[in-house]
Amino acid sequence: MTGIGNAAGHGVRRPRSAAPPPPTPGGAIEAVVLALGSHGDGIAESACGRLYIPRTLPGERVRVRLGSRRGDGLAAEPIEWLSAAEGRATPPCRHFSRCGGCSLQHLSAEAYQGFKLERLHTALARARITASAVAPLVLTPPGGRRRARFAAVSRARRRCSVGFRERRGHAIVDVVECPVLDHRLVTALPALRDWLDDLLTTGQRTEVTVTQLDGGLDVVLDWPQPPTVAVRERCAAFAGEADLGRLSWRAGPGLPAEPMVQRRPVGASFAGTIVAVPAGCFLQASVAGEGALIAAVLDAAVDARRIVDLFSGAGTFAVSLAAAGRHVLAIDSDGSALAAAASARPGITTQTRDLLARPLAASELAGFAAAVFDPPRAGAAAQAKQLAASGVPTVVAVSCNPQTFARDARLLVNGGYGLERVVPVDQFLWSPHLELAAIFRRNRQRP
Ligand SMILES: C[S@@+](CC[C@H](N)C(=O)[O-])C[C@H]1O[C@@H](n2cnc3c(N)ncnc32)[C@H](O)[C@@H]1O
Known part of the structure; x- marks a missing residue:
């Protein structure tokens, strides 16, 4: 991986000195970037403590202006590049240096893809999870965010x-x-x-x-x-x-x-079926990313006859599975999104339920041949525990947060599931976020 170092910024050694001198906000110092942090900022160690420097790459020497406290260190703004790294690219957008929307436009394609994949590998390694296969990163084109x-x-x-x-x-x-x-x-x-x-x-x-x-x-x-x-x-x-x-x-x-x-x-089109989505209801960020996730879910679960779609929203997966002739129970806290899914296709029954407060219990999961599970960013540990205690043969986890995904995946693995395959999907272009679909199969009976 070109010049990215440890993407999480861990393992970056701090200087041995005792307490660093108090920084002078607005003061300028030189720093060498050692790694990219999980938000995409370059990380450097300095006499003032750890620095988080946007738009920089590992190996670069930069003059920075010290800013305010940020976590365990200081924010710092690059004011002059004294050396540039190999993995640097020209940002395609004029707003890049100010806008908070993107943080990774300065990376070459190779460095960028390496950063994204390392986020996944780091999260899996921390949770001590081995995936039998990690598919190549699915790229989505610029101009795709809907x-x-x-x-x-x-x-x-x-x-x-x-x-x-x-x-x-x-x-x-x-x-x-x-x-x-x-x-x-x-x-x-x-x-x-x-x-x-x-x-x-x-x-x-x-x-x-x-x-x-549409x-x-x-x-x-x-x-x-x-x-x-x-x-x-x-x-x-x-x-x-x-x-x-x-x-x-x-x-x-x-x-x-x-x-x-x-x-x-x-409406939104899920695998060719138009769903009259209610205003403001959740949708995957891009049509291309959504297509890759639907393909991964269909590939893993289409042989199952009865499927439960947990955190189903307006039916991105439920409607696609129903279009393939499957019976799906779709559950979400958003009743109007569920109603839109159910009226788009026969074969979908719905339940409005707060799955964080009241996850579907292992006993209620009996009889389903597959479960799809796509919670908000914070993940759904309580629901993952119930899945782990269930006998559902196939679980497909969809997530926009590798950290909470890995935590919930660990619960499934503890319950006897094996992680067969992960499909990483880059649908949050030039941001540090990564979407993924992961296929788990029960490989030992419940204890
Ligand atoms: C990441 S979205 C996924 C939606 C859908 N699977 C899709 O791909 O379009 C998460 C979904 O969780 C639902 N949600 C949020 N909090 C919830 C809760 N406490 N219980 C049940 N569903 C919840 C939201 O309404 C949203 O539809």
Whole structure:
């Protein structure tokens, strides 16, 4: 792996000296980057303690400006490169040095893919898990991200800022290009700015989630109070001008979204079946990444007759399995997402349930030939324990967090499952995140 060092930043030796001298914030020092940390920052040891330096690579010597405390060290901003490493590439986006959306655009393709795979291998090694096979990293193309959550602030006598937050701090980077996003999201930005200029009062902030669906853009505006008639009228005008599919509002993240304008039916296509997804419901980040995950799930579970899909959302996997003629029980806490899945295909029954508080018990898992399990980032240890105690022959874990995946995988392995194969999927382009699908088969009976 070219010049990446230990991706987690562990094993980087600290200097022997006792307590480091107090750093002078804003002071400049020279540092040599030893490794990339799990967030993609270069890690260096200095007389002021450990430094986290964005946009650098292992082996590079840089002059940095010391910043504020960060975890066990200090944030530091590179101000001059005294030597550049082999794995360096020219970032494709003009916003890269400020925008908090991407942290790895400065890596060559080889170094980048090495970083992603090392995240998986490090997590598996820490949990002492051996995978019989790790498939090559599935790459997804630039311009494939179908959803963005834009922050916006209205400024006196200037255009509204709409974009992503800075890497450090709360300022908003006014995005004019983004090689990660589907181009239709970027093309909508000027109209979005005009609309928010009209809607927000000076200094007012909000967030807008924009998703590219079949049928057009699906926009959700965060708005703390029920919108007034005047706000609704401005929203209706914007929806028409920008040719949106649907425009909704919600009181805040995680709360249900209420459509204000529906101009056309909108939906997501899972393995060829269109699902009328509710506004704001979870979707995989990219169509290409979603396709790779569906292929891995179908490959592992399509021979099973009865399948349970835990944390199913609107049925990315349940609908794809039902389209292949399987009977699926889909379970999620989002009842409207489940209703959308069930109405898209026969063969799907649903249960609305909080699986973190009340995981499906081993006794309830009896009779299923396969379980798919795709929890939020924090993983689902309680559900993994129940799966580990069940007799389900095949478990497919889908995860966007190798650390929590490895923790939950360890529970399955302790319960007698073997990890047959992991498919890493790079659907969070130029970020340190990695998606994966992992296939477990029960290789010994329950103790
Ligand atoms: C990573 S998404 C996966 C969704 C789906 N498998 C897909 O690929 O589109 C995680 C899902 O967990 C659901 N979820 C979050 N917390 C939950 C809980 N406590 N109990 C059940 N489901 C939950 C969310 O509604 C979301 O649909």
